[in-house]
Structure formats: C-alpha cells, structure tokens
Amino acid sequence: MSEIKEYVRTFNxxxxxxxxxxxxxxxxxxxxxxxxxxxxxxxxxxxxxxxxVRELENEKVFYPSVTRLTLEKQRTVSTVQTSKNGQKHLVTGNLLKSPNGDIELVVVHSRDITEAVRTSLQLEETEALLRKYSQELRKMKMLVQSSEPSSDLVGKSKRFRELLDLCERVASVDTTVLLTGETGVGKSTVAQFIHQLSHRNKQPFVEINCSTIPETLLESELFGYEKGTFTGASRTGKTGLVETAEKGTLFLDEIGELPLSIQPKLLKLLQDKTYLPLGSTKSKTADIRIIAATNQNLEKLVRENRFRTDLFYRLNVLPIHIPPLRERKDDIVHLAQSFLNKFNSIYGSNKTFSPQAYDVLQNYDWPGNIRELENLVERVIITSPQQEISANDLPDSLKKASPLAWIKQDAHGCETFPQLLESIEKEWIQRALRKHGSTRKAAKALGMTQSAIMRRMKKYGLNR
Incomplete structure (x- = not known):
C-alpha cells in the first residue's frame, strides 16, 4: 500500500x-x-x-473501457474510446507488473482525437462534393460540346429519369455494369453516357460486338497476340482491344454471344484485371472499366449451360435494365422531335409532324424500339411530299395499330354517335382478345368483368 501511495505522489x-x-x-x-x-x-x-472501471463503462462515462480490455487480454491494448460528452480519444492501456510478474497497476494514456475525426469526416464530405460537382461539370460539358444531345437519350418520363439518375450514380464508381434490354433500346448510347460521366471520360471508349466477330478471331481481337503466333499473323504482333481501352472503358455488346471457350479468359480479366495475349507466356495488367450489354436472358443461358455461372455473377454486380419504348410512351414525341431535328439538319429540310401523326406515333408499340423510330423518321422526311408530315404519310402498320387513326378512318361508316361508340367498343374488345389470348386476361386489361366481356362478344358476334 505504501508503494501505491508513492506511485500517487509521483503521478502528480x-x-x-x-x-x-x-x-x-x-x-x-x-x-x-x-x-x-x-x-x-x-x-x-x-x-x-x-x-x-466496469461500473463506469456501464454508465457510459467512457466506452469501451480500455482498462477492462487490458486486464482481460493481459497485454497492451489500443482502441478509440468515446466519453459521455461525445468526445473521442485514442487510448492505450499498459500493464505495470511487479518483479515477480503480478499485475499492480493499469496505466491508460488518452489523446483527444475528436477534432481529428471531425476534420477527417469533413474532408470525406468535401471529396464527395468535389466528385459530384466534377460529374455535373462533365454533364454540362457534354451538352455544350454537342449542338444536339444524343437522340437516344431524350425524354421526360419517370422511367427515363430514373434510368438517367441510376446511370449517374453508377458512373461515379468503377464497378462492372451489365446493361439489359431489347434490341434497339440504346444500350450502346447508355454505355457511352456512363463513360462520359465517369472519371475515365478523357480516356478511350472501346466497343466490340461479341456476335459479329467469328469465334476464331474474337480472342485475338480482345487480347491481342505476339508476333508469329499463328500462320498469317502480323510479324509485329497485334494490340488487343483490352489494351486499346487502357485507362478507359471496354464495352462488350451482345455479351450473351460470347463463346464458352473465351468466357474463362474474360472472367480472369474481371477478377484480377489480368489477361494473356495469344502466344505470350507473360500476363498483362489492364486498368479498365468493363460495361457489358445483352438482349438475352443470361440466367436462362446459365441454366442451359451456354453461359458460365461465375461469369454471370461477376458481370451482374450493377445491373441496369433499359425499358422498351412501349413502356415509356410519354417519351415518343420527344424522341420523334429530336430525330426530326437531326434529319432535317442532315437533309437540309424543315419538315414537321402534324398532331395526328404524333398521335399515331405515340400509340404504336415500337417492337424495334428507338432504332425503329429513328429509321422511320428518316424515311418519312425523305418520302413525304408536303412540309407537314401527316398521319397518311406514315406506314399502314402504324396507322392500323393506332386506335386514334382507326377511329378517324372508320368514323364515316357510323351514322350516329351511339353507333360510333359501339364500333369503338367492338374494336377495343377484339384488340384485347388478340393481344391477351383469353377473355379473363382481356377483361382485366380493359377494366371489365369476364361476364361483361362475354355479353359484349355475343352482342357483336365475336368469337374467342
């Protein structure tokens, strides 16, 4: 006890x-x-x-108690401790032992790091804001440098805004992205949009369509080859697209068509960013971001053993589904106007769509999506004889699919308004039956009961 008192006097x-x-x-x-x-x-x-100290720890005077931890572990312990007033300190507990090895005291040293933690958090917040502002500046720069924004990236619908918002968030990280969607929805344009908003935007954007290159050539196109690797090979070797995309983005379109023989090599590239050129014994490292796209169901391909499970999960880290045009009807008019401006500029014309033509465009389902719409706008600008493109200038396949066009076309056959309403009702029921294949599904789509639709089918002489 006298020794402890001596310690205390020394502690002053x-x-x-x-x-x-x-x-x-x-x-x-x-x-x-x-x-x-x-x-x-x-x-x-x-x-x-x-x-x-255990009582004080329970009362949250300080927590965790480094004294308790030091005694339990029988060794020096360091940790960050928080006091009841919210301050944080870096604390280290040391054992003070007697000559025979018994623990006499635990001495804890504390240094207040509250300000250091606050400064660190402020720095992280500042860096996050800088990343956000940099991305916004890149968006503004994209618009300024292009007199016409990409025609595929036009729209105001909720689905379209959600897609762009997701792309902006994804662009800020370097993780692999998998774009899915039907043919013609603009997967390549979305991939370029993500690249332009990323920190890699000043580096190459390299695109390859996995379905257009023969299997025998695809590996050499992707990874390159050393000189003299095979008969007919370049004497100087060849740089692959992976190396061409260094520091930038490699976009692999139609990834579902990638041959099984090449899938393990792509998996290795995704896992550890290394690849082996043909004819080489030394691996190369790639600093690239990979964006893949497909219009196929990869999970189905996995079940059919046509696509590797491990590669699918590596690609599917950040999936983005691009909705078809029929699910974003509000954007059709904006897209059509954008394509109209584009081709008017190309062909030196100044044509416009009539309101009726816009109605027909908006009510068509567009199985070919944005690509089909773009091709159609170019065609009617060239072929329409008048300055204003009317509904009659559009293909019959569009007009027949448009309820509004059908009403205008056949209204003359109805002498009274009730007759017109009946003809519309009959046509809508026929369309619903063709589209849905059963009275139950058709009734649900039309907001009717099944018995009601059956009565009207009998009235109009319709069969299933």
Whole structure:
C-alpha cells in the first residue's frame, strides 16, 4: 500500500501533460487520473477515484473501457474510446507488473482525437462534393460540346429519369455494369453516357460486338497476340482491344454471344484485371472499366449451360435494365422531335409532324424500339411530299395499330354517335382478345368483368 501511495505522489507530475493519464489497480478500481483526463472524460477526479472501471463503462462515462480490455487480454491494448460528452480519444492501456510478474497497476494514456475525426469526416464530405460537382461539370460539358444531345437519350418520363439518375450514380464508381434490354433500346448510347460521366471520360471508349466477330478471331481481337503466333499473323504482333481501352472503358455488346471457350479468359480479366495475349507466356495488367450489354436472358443461358455461372455473377454486380419504348410512351414525341431535328439538319429540310401523326406515333408499340423510330423518321422526311408530315404519310402498320387513326378512318361508316361508340367498343374488345389470348386476361386489361366481356362478344358476334 505504501508503494501505491508513492506511485500517487509521483503521478502528480502527469498533471503537466495535455494527454490524459488514468490509473487503476489490478481489479480495475480507479486510483488516480490527471487534470487532462478529467477534461477528456468530463468528470471530477473525486467522482471517479475508488470506482471500478466496469461500473463506469456501464454508465457510459467512457466506452469501451480500455482498462477492462487490458486486464482481460493481459497485454497492451489500443482502441478509440468515446466519453459521455461525445468526445473521442485514442487510448492505450499498459500493464505495470511487479518483479515477480503480478499485475499492480493499469496505466491508460488518452489523446483527444475528436477534432481529428471531425476534420477527417469533413474532408470525406468535401471529396464527395468535389466528385459530384466534377460529374455535373462533365454533364454540362457534354451538352455544350454537342449542338444536339444524343437522340437516344431524350425524354421526360419517370422511367427515363430514373434510368438517367441510376446511370449517374453508377458512373461515379468503377464497378462492372451489365446493361439489359431489347434490341434497339440504346444500350450502346447508355454505355457511352456512363463513360462520359465517369472519371475515365478523357480516356478511350472501346466497343466490340461479341456476335459479329467469328469465334476464331474474337480472342485475338480482345487480347491481342505476339508476333508469329499463328500462320498469317502480323510479324509485329497485334494490340488487343483490352489494351486499346487502357485507362478507359471496354464495352462488350451482345455479351450473351460470347463463346464458352473465351468466357474463362474474360472472367480472369474481371477478377484480377489480368489477361494473356495469344502466344505470350507473360500476363498483362489492364486498368479498365468493363460495361457489358445483352438482349438475352443470361440466367436462362446459365441454366442451359451456354453461359458460365461465375461469369454471370461477376458481370451482374450493377445491373441496369433499359425499358422498351412501349413502356415509356410519354417519351415518343420527344424522341420523334429530336430525330426530326437531326434529319432535317442532315437533309437540309424543315419538315414537321402534324398532331395526328404524333398521335399515331405515340400509340404504336415500337417492337424495334428507338432504332425503329429513328429509321422511320428518316424515311418519312425523305418520302413525304408536303412540309407537314401527316398521319397518311406514315406506314399502314402504324396507322392500323393506332386506335386514334382507326377511329378517324372508320368514323364515316357510323351514322350516329351511339353507333360510333359501339364500333369503338367492338374494336377495343377484339384488340384485347388478340393481344391477351383469353377473355379473363382481356377483361382485366380493359377494366371489365369476364361476364361483361362475354355479353359484349355475343352482342357483336365475336368469337374467342
């Protein structure tokens, strides 16, 4: 006991330190703490001396208790401790032992790091804001540099805005992206949009369609080859598209068509960013981002053993589905106007669509999606004889698919308004039956009961 008192008299010198010193005995009872420790913990010395650190930890005076941890582990322990007033400190507990190895005291050193933590968090927030502002500046730059934004990326519908918002978030990270959607929805344009918003935007964007290159050539196109690898090979070798895309983005379109023989090599590239050119014994490292796209159901291909399961999961980290045009009808008019401006500029014309023509365009389902719409706008600009493109200038396949066009075409055969309503009702029921294949599904689509649709079918002489 006399030795401990001697310790305490010696401890008074610690009051000159700005760091906290907290001393407990071998059972965790508080013996002494310096002035700095009082300030850090927010309690007076008299309130703590004689109390066990475990009780103080339960009361959240400080937590976790590094004294307790040091005694339990029987060794020096360092951790970040939070006091009741919310301050954070880096604390280290040290055992002080007698000559025979018994624990006499636990001495804890504390340094206030609250300000350092706050500064670090502020720095992280600032960096996040800088990344966000940089991305916004890149978006503005894309619009300024192009007199006409990409015609595929036009629209105001909720589905379209959600797609763009997701692309912007995805562009800020370097993870692999898998774009899915029907043919013609603009997967390549979305991939370029993500690249332009990313930090790789000043580096190459390299695109390859996996379905257009023969299997025997695809591997050499992707990974390149060394000189003299095979008969007919270039004497200087060949740089592959992976190397061409260095620091940038490699876009693999129609990834579902990738041959099984090449899939393990792509998996290795995705896993550890390395690849082996044909004829080489030394792997190369690639600093690239990979965006893949497909109009196929990859999960079905996996079940059919036509696509590797591990490759699918590696690609499917950030999936983005691009909706077909029939699911974003509100965008059709905006897209048509955008294509109209584009081809008017190309062909030196100044043509417009009539309101009726816009109605027909908006009510068509567009199985070929944006690509079909673009091709149609170009065609009617060339073939329509008048300055204003009317509904009659559009192909019959579109007009027949448009309810509004049908009404205008056949209204003359109805002498009274009730007759017109009946003809419309009959036509809508026929369309629903053709589209859905059963009276139950057709009734649900039309907001009718099945018995009601059956009565009207009998009335109009319709069969299933």
């Amino acid at each position: 010198i610690f009051n000159t330190l700005s760091d906290g010193i907290y001393i407990s005995d071998a059972r965790g009872k508080t013996i002494w703490l310096n002035d700095a420790s009082e300030r850090i913990i927010g309690r007076k010395r008299e309130e703590l001396i004689g109390r066990n």
